[in-house]
Amino acid sequence: MDYPVLLEAAEAAARATTGRGHVADYIPALAEADPEAFGMAVATVDGELYGVGDWEQPFSVQSVSKLFSLALALAYSSDGGEELWRGVGREPSGNPFNSLVQLETEHGIPRNPFINAGALVVTDRLQSLTGDASGAVREFLRRESGNPLLDTDPVVAASEAAHGHRNAALAHFIASHGNLQNPVETVLEHYYAHCAIATSCRDLVLAGAFLARYGVRTDGTRLMTRSEAKRINAVLLTCGTYDAAGEFAFRVGLPGKSGVGGGVLAILPGRAAICAWGPRLDQAGNSVAAVTALDTLTTLSGCSVF
Amino acid sequence: MDYPVLLEAAEAAARATTGRGHVADYIPALAEADPEAFGMAVATVDGELYGVGDWEQPFSVQSVSKLFSLALALAYSSDGGEELWRGVGREPSGNPFNSLVQLETEHGIPRNPFINAGALVVTDRLQSLTGDASGAVREFLRRESGNPLLDTDPVVAASEAAHGHRNAALAHFIASHGNLQNPVETVLEHYYAHCAIATSCRDLVLAGAFLARYGVRTDGTRLMTRSEAKRINAVLLTCGTYDAAGEFAFRVGLPGKSGVGGGVLAILPGRAAICAWGPRLDQAGNSVAAVTALDTLTTLSGCSVF
Amino acid sequence: MDYPVLLEAAEAAARATTGRGHVADYIPALAEADPEAFGMAVATVDGELYGVGDWEQPFSVQSVSKLFSLALALAYSSDGGEELWRGVGREPSGNPFNSLVQLETEHGIPRNPFINAGALVVTDRLQSLTGDASGAVREFLRRESGNPLLDTDPVVAASEAAHGHRNAALAHFIASHGNLQNPVETVLEHYYAHCAIATSCRDLVLAGAFLARYGVRTDGTRLMTRSEAKRINAVLLTCGTYDAAGEFAFRVGLPGKSGVGGGVLAILPGRAAICAWGPRLDQAGNSVAAVTALDTLTTLSGCSVF
Amino acid sequence: MDYPVLLEAAEAAARATTGRGHVADYIPALAEADPEAFGMAVATVDGELYGVGDWEQPFSVQSVSKLFSLALALAYSSDGGEELWRGVGREPSGNPFNSLVQLETEHGIPRNPFINAGALVVTDRLQSLTGDASGAVREFLRRESGNPLLDTDPVVAASEAAHGHRNAALAHFIASHGNLQNPVETVLEHYYAHCAIATSCRDLVLAGAFLARYGVRTDGTRLMTRSEAKRINAVLLTCGTYDAAGEFAFRVGLPGKSGVGGGVLAILPGRAAICAWGPRLDQAGNSVAAVTALDTLTTLSGCSVF
Known part of the structure; x- marks a missing residue:
């Protein structure tokens, strides 16, 4: 072509x-x-x-980072992703991207890894696997792109956190169903950090x-x-x-x-x-x-x- | 009789x-x-x-305290409750008591003051009106009952907070719609405190x-x-x-x-x-x-x- | 007074x-x-x-007739309404009056006898009990009011039927859950007839x-x-x-x-x-x-x- | 291969x-x-x-026929399918295949042509375009397969109609939103006929x-x-x-x-x-x-x- x-x-x-x-x-x-x-x-x-x-x-990578956090969580899994796929589905949501409705009717298992709720679960698992979920995403992007300056924009990350009541609601709701392994605060911090990469x-x-x-x-x-x-x-x-x-x-x-x-x-x-x-x-x-x-x-x- | x-x-x-x-x-x-x-x-x-x-x-008063927080929020209102009723409805929910679905479709305005979401809004307003929402409920209960020993059970309150992901989710979700006047943490603290009164x-x-x-x-x-x-x-x-x-x-x-x-x-x-x-x-x-x-x-x- | x-x-x-x-x-x-x-x-x-x-x-009685069809269905029941209340609930719907959502999640049991779906079930049971549901309502209204001319307005009834796709949808949906005893067409006909009483x-x-x-x-x-x-x-x-x-x-x-x-x-x-x-x-x-x-x-x- | x-x-x-x-x-x-x-x-x-x-x-083709009715409705469209796609979406439903919920919240426009609701709309449009929707599907299947004996199983079609309250509910509901061009009965008949092809x-x-x-x-x-x-x-x-x-x-x-x-x-x-x-x-x-x-x-x- x-x-x-x-x-x-x-x-x-x-x-x-x-x-x-x-x-x-x-x-x-x-x-x-x-x-x-x-x-x-x-x-x-x-x-x-x-x-x-x-x-x-x-520009701000935002949800495109979800592709990389998913790939890394699967790559680091020792069970071919089996555990991960128990905590998050792979069906289209048929709902707006930060919907709580579906989470409620499906017991805290987000529909797929690319809606916000699902990406929070993926971030949580990547955190468990690496101890530094956002760092893992950042490092992968740097290596593959060959751009050593690629980094989280701290202003964007802080802004996300400050306006993040919906994501906090999602994370707490998922946690209420026992579907987070790390503290809500930790998961949110790493989620914001990898979404705010420039x-x-x-x-x-x-x-x-x-x-x-x-x-x-x-x-x-x-x-x-x-x-x-x-x-x-x-x-x-x-x-x-x-x-x-x-x-x-x-x-x-x-x-x-x-x-x-x-x-x-x-x-x-x-x-x-x-x-x-x-x-x-x-x-x-x-x-x-x-x-x-x-x-x-x-x-x-x-x-x-x- | x-x-x-x-x-x-x-x-x-x-x-x-x-x-x-x-x-x-x-x-x-x-x-x-x-x-x-x-x-x-x-x-x-x-x-x-x-x-x-x-x-x-x-015994633990739990949601029965919502009756008193509502009554006090209305009693302390200088506008006959008009502002309060803009932030919380008075229709039956037709849903389980801590439902998020309705909140989402109705823009963060809980159906009524007696579902958890509505009681969080009422607690928030009572906090704005008194500076000490749970204290106001406790004081009212003491005066009316003539029982000066009536108090919040700190073990229950701590336990509620420790298991309170759903309420935290509700509070953050309401806050994301601009329907809380006080910080999420403050509202939750007072909510747990008045629900945990013995x-x-x-x-x-x-x-x-x-x-x-x-x-x-x-x-x-x-x-x-x-x-x-x-x-x-x-x-x-x-x-x-x-x-x-x-x-x-x-x-x-x-x-x-x-x-x-x-x-x-x-x-x-x-x-x-x-x-x-x-x-x-x-x-x-x-x-x-x-x-x-x-x-x-x-x-x-x-x-x-x- | x-x-x-x-x-x-x-x-x-x-x-x-x-x-x-x-x-x-x-x-x-x-x-x-x-x-x-x-x-x-x-x-x-x-x-x-x-x-x-x-x-x-x-004027057209419309849904006010639902009060009378319920009362008569209960009055004619030989079991104190037990069978009737198995087919229709008595909780507020928390939804617009002709909602299908609730019917779907609750297996064809309408929330209460006063939403359209519930009134269709009540009409069906009254039909089983009397053989002429709308006639029973009409007769009761005539007797109590002492107005022998009180009758169904045939123009309104025909108009309801002609524009009745939503009610037909409700009736078929209830029937699909096995919650109608009479044919959908019969139930709809009597429902329209008692709603169209002047x-x-x-x-x-x-x-x-x-x-x-x-x-x-x-x-x-x-x-x-x-x-x-x-x-x-x-x-x-x-x-x-x-x-x-x-x-x-x-x-x-x-x-x-x-x-x-x-x-x-x-x-x-x-x-x-x-x-x-x-x-x-x-x-x-x-x-x-x-x-x-x-x-x-x-x-x-x-x-x-x- | x-x-x-x-x-x-x-x-x-x-x-x-x-x-x-x-x-x-x-x-x-x-x-x-x-x-x-x-x-x-x-x-x-x-x-x-x-x-x-x-x-x-x-065997009974059932919903596989929806692929063919869609293809034919698009092929017969003179506007590249524009009119068709106004009456039916192309997003995954995220719901069970005969859901009414989504229809209600989205004003009678089914999510996609392959859920039952959407296939009813497609059948309706194919009926408008050909005057014989099920015949068009049957004829296409015969021609392409070279099997002149391929036909609707009348027992299955009659059985579908007899147990078709849910599809009737869907069709009436879609009609109530003005999204059918042909009578409900006609649409259902052709829908059952093409689903019952062996x-x-x-x-x-x-x-x-x-x-x-x-x-x-x-x-x-x-x-x-x-x-x-x-x-x-x-x-x-x-x-x-x-x-x-x-x-x-x-x-x-x-x-x-x-x-x-x-x-x-x-x-x-x-x-x-x-x-x-x-x-x-x-x-x-x-x-x-x-x-x-x-x-x-x-x-x-x-x-x-x-």
Whole structure:
């Protein structure tokens, strides 16, 4: 595929969405993002790297970090993830991304690892496995991206904590069902810390390429089995974009994870990791520009998983 | 009415429920209660006081304290409760007593002041009005009952806090909707403190008699208007016994408030306050023995509000 | 009580609500009602009858008929209503009046006899008991009111049937849980027929006075026991006014049943039946004018059940 | 891929599930299926056809027909499906397959075309487009499979109708929101008729291969664009297996549609259509043997979409 040409077309389509959607403003630190910023990058399994627009500009990774905390929790598990999957499901939620309803009716077992509740459980397990959940995510991102300066933005993390009553409610509720192994405060702290990491499209495609390589890291070592990597891709496709997973699969046709910072990291299995970023979000919390860009790329190239 | 005879019959009916229901065990301190204890008391508007069984034995007041925190929050309000009723509704919940579902769909406004979520909002407002919500409840109970030793059981309060993830979840969730004026920790502390007060049937009928007297306290002063007292009775009838308010109205026919400590305080407007206590609870969280005793008393006397 | 004076004051308060609320328009036949019509009547247990405004003008009884179908189903039951209460609960719904959600989670057992789903079950049982459910209601209303011309409005009944997809959905759903004894079509037909009866405030207070007389009919015979009549009053208070039962109890403080035709029939146990009517409805489906009139009457007289 | 070897291994794995799960018994006609029957077939895009076990034995297609009714409704649409997608969503339901809850909160727009509610809307639109919705499905299946005897089983269709209160409730409920163009009775009749078609694994892989061929029918003509075919695959993957779509994607990794007759038709885009059949169902309503067989085939071959 001619990625430079595809990226150019994707950027043009994304730029045409100017003015649609709203920058996340539930914490002040996110509200400051330039609404018209846009970047996109591709890292192929052969080691090629392409980018357009603001592809090297850092933004808040937010929920895209959930992909990495899940991958690491599974990679560090000694039982193939069996224990982890007892504490969190892998079904689409069919509900807004921080819903309490489902948690109540399903006894504190979040529907999947990519809704906030599920990511709290994953963070808790990663904390048990490593003793430093957010550090583990940060370290992995640094290694894979080769960007030693990549770090948690302390202002964003503090802002998340200060406005985090809903996440605190979720964590306490999960704890009331006995589904946390660590103190609520610890889990929340590490959750905020890995969500507040500042990354660029460049960083994310390099860090996410292990999924396109079916589990193989940048340095050629294997993080997980081929089968495990494919299964993470499956969960990404059915659950990775909040309450719009069906729509994303329909339009883009790739496994992907979005964040309210405006980033979306998608995987073209066996070929490439692709990341697009634009701060304006649609009603489901996905970046308008990024989804448009990815839609354009897969439509033009005919390269979806379907 | 011949209260001694009615109490005797009520006790006999209550004793016959031996073995039905389960003592609350969500905190160790409650699980230790003698399941077969039973007491009942009546305080008439004329100042008569009657009791049978363990009517002077202290038990954990638990949710019965919500009646008093509501009454005091309304009494201290300078606007007739208008601000309070903006933060909490007065409709039956139609859901289990600590449901999060309704809170989510109704934007953090609890259905009524007697579900846990609503009582947290009431405690918060009472804290704003008095600077010491649990102290205000404790002081009122002491004055009305004439029992200066009445106090919070610190073991129970600590136990509630240690097992309080669900209440913490509720409080954070309400706070996320901007419906708490005080810090979550403060509200929870005072909530646990007034729920953990140890009271007897004797204490509670004396303290609750102001509602039978349409707002007049033991010392003859007025806590609230006649109309306000009647309205509290209305909320008690429709919302006072968790998800079994309809059943309680159907069987007993009196406004009443129950607690998982096994106490139920009921009001016969214009005539008397009646309290029954037995630790075994039915599935809705109401005392099997106490509801049976109250049912017997109103059936025999023909004295319900209907 | 000086009913003429009270009625005059109630009417004045009701007339002052001009313009608030909306006439039910889900079927054309109801939308034609004069929005500013208002009537009110009182029938005392001593046989006195008072009225103001359009108290003799017929309107569509709608859900107020549910009170009578319940009373008759219980009166005709040979088991004290035990079988009936297995098929329908007596808890407030905490949901809009034609909710399917609750039915689904509670296995086809409607919450109470006054939501549409519950009234369908009651109609079904009355059909089994009498062979002519709507005829039984009509006949009872005629006898008690002494109005031989009282009848189902065939235009309204046909209009209900033509716009009755939601009720058909409810009936089929209940049937799918095995909670109907008669064919769905039969139940719906009789349900529409008794809801489409045209009655006046005069008719309704005379017909409803048996509840104020604790079960005794106009002719002095007993329809049901004193205890059964009181229990119907209890269900009316907790469930009679859709999703606003708490509010109605708080403001009016009487057992009552409302209908989207604008009528509200309330009971002052031991004293009188009171009916107010005005076609404009609030968001919960209760008549703005009628609730205001009843609120005024109980506030001025101090005569609520609390 | 060596399909004969893969099918043999898949059959062995499926046979090892003997005794797990339960044959659908909500209608008598389905309950008679031999619980231990098993068949599996593959039709490649190159025209090869393979089968094992009872692959030519007819069974009730049930919900697998929803794939075909959707494809035909889209193919016959003159607006690229725009009108259709206004009446039905494409998000996973996150709820049991015949849920009314979601319908109520989302104003009669079913979540996706593969839950019962959504399939009723699709059947309605196909009826509007063709005048004979079930005939259109039947004819398409006959043509693609080359099986002129393929037909609706009238006993099953009559049985569905006789036990169809839940579907009738859904249809009336959707109609109450104005989301049906044809009479409820007509829609139900055609829905039952296409669900009651008797097909074999052989028939279904031949009929479903158009999706593997990106829209091209057996005779080489195009039913729909490449993009449309890929999008149907996307909806199948996220919504095709009731409330277990995430699990199916995780384990099998293919777009697929299941039915309570025990059949599952899956698509390996660009390569083959695969159908497995076994009457015993898991709790989510998917065939235990068929899912096991498909899981085995994709695990052994490494051929999922991820």
